[in-house]
Amino acid sequence: xxxxxxxxxxxxxxxxxxxxxxxxxxxxxxxxxxxxxxxxxxxxxxxxxxxxxxxxxxxxxxxxxxxxxxxxxxxxxxxxxxxxxxxxxxxxxxxxxxxxxxxxxxxxxxxxxxxxxxxxxxxxxxxxxxxxxxxxxxxxxxxxxxxxxxxxxxxxxxxxxxxxxxxxxxxxxxxxxxxxxxxxxxxxxxxxxxxxxxxxxxxxxxxxxxxxxxxxxxxxxxxxxxxxxxxxxxxxxxxxxxxxxxxxxxxxxxxxxxxxxxxxxxxxxxxxxxxxxxxxxxxxxxxxxxxxxxxxxxxxxxxxxxxxxxxxxxxxxxxxxxxxxxxxxxxxxxxxxxxxxxxxxxx
Numbered sequence: 296x297x298x299x300x301x302x303x304x305x306x307x308x309x310x311x312x313x314x315x316x317x318x319x320x321x322x323x324x325x326x327x328x329x330x331x332x333x334x335x336x337x338x339x340x341x342x343x344x345x346x347x348x349x350x351x352x353x354x355x356x357x358x359x360x361x362x363x364x365x366x367x368x369x370x371x372x373x374x375x376x377x378x379x380x381x382x383x384x385x386x387x388x389x390x391x392x393x394x395x396x397x398x399x400x401x402x403x404x405x406x407x408x409x410x411x412x413x414x415x416x417x418x419x420x421x422x423x424x425x426x427x428x429x430x431x432x433x434x435x436x437x438x439x440x441x442x443x444x445x446x447x448x449x450x451x452x453x454x455x456x457x458x459x460x461x462x463x464x465x466x467x468x469x470x471x472x473x474x475x476x477x478x479x480x481x482x483x484x485x486x487x488x489x490x491x492x493x494x495x496x497x498x499x500x501x502x503x504x505x506x507x508x509x510x511x512x513x514x515x516x517x518x519x520x521x522x523x524x525x526x527x528x529x530x531x532x533x534x535x536x537x538x539x540x541x542x543x544x545x546x547x548x549x550x551x552x553x554x555x556x557x558x559x560x561x562x563x564x565x566x567x568x569x570x571x572x573x574x575x576x577x578x579x580x581x582x583x584x585x586x587x588x589x590x591x592x593x594x595x596x597x598x599x600x601x602x603x604x605x606x607x608x609x610x611x612x613x614x615x616x617x618x619x620x621x622x623x624x625x626x627x628x629x630x631x632x633x634x635x636x637x638x639x640x641x642x
Contacts, residue, residue, distance in 0.1 A: 296341045307334035315432035321369035332358040350416030357409040364396035384443040400433040404456040411475040423511040438493045446490040456483030461583025488561045494641040499557035509623035526594045538624045540592045545627040547585035553630035
């Protein structure tokens with residue numbers, strides 16, 4: 296892609312997200328979401344492959360439906376209350392429609408079916424943008440309207456998302472689909488605590504962005520798009536393979552990694568809210584996600600030579616091109632000791 300066109304598209308992505316983050320009027324927030332959607336579609340189709348075109352079409356259709364629902368819910372609320380401000384979504388029907396619209400945009404179950412198929416047809420850089428940056432604008436709207444959304448609907452979608460994210464990733468061999476189901480499961484944790492502690496949702500989102508970014512950066516460096524390519528990564532870059540194994544454990548929420556921190560705090564807060572059954576279900580669903588993360592860690596660390604590989608061995612990478620994202624990898628493991636400081640910052 297032309298560097299000038301790429302810079303314009305990436306700038307438009309940033310402008311759309313910042314516009315939604317900084318707006319207090321529903322129309323400006325909707326415009327920011329539309330700019331965001333239209334800016335990423337050329338990035339999706341830059342590979343000129345039918346699979347990429349299919350992914351871009353699916354993404355455009357789902358995002359268009361969600362944007363139309365956002366506009367419809369805000370218009371219905373303005374009709375009922377006379378207010379266009381984001382924080383005055385007081386009409387029950389409008390808040391339910393808004394919850395569904397933002398769930399479609401984020402890929403929360405049961406509106407998740409587009410996310411794995413779309414991510415499978417994209418290259419790893421566009422997948423990184425879709426799994427991280429594109430979550431910011433809809434999640435910011437959910438956090439701003441968290442006290443007005445339908446709490447029962449959010450809890451049902453959260454439990455369903457963690458179950459779908461766990462079950463869906465069990466039989467996958469493609470890394471992009473695995474990361475899509477990982478995203479669905481993490482969004483379930485964020486949605487569960489949204490009505491009770493938006494600051495915990497923000498903390499969980501921050502840690503999720505950090506873990507997912509480091510995972511995709513390592514996949515891009517090692518050019519690993521499926522488990523077979525991942526299984527020979529230890530022979531090429533042992534340090535990065537061990538770092539990826541720790542990142543996978545952090546994504547699964549295994550202590551003492553940083554991914555354990557939001558799950559621990561969320562379960563503690565849900566117990567205080569007397570929501571024991573939902574907490575139990577979401578904790579059991581996390582074990583399913585942990586299983587396929589452990590399967591990936593096994594493929595990285597224990598399937599080295601002289602075992603037979605099912606894929607052709609790629610050319611050994613140049614050491615100068617192997618740039619490990621050291622900061623994000625360090626944060627995936629080392630944030631648990633600073634939990635008191637993070638809690639003070641949230642409060």
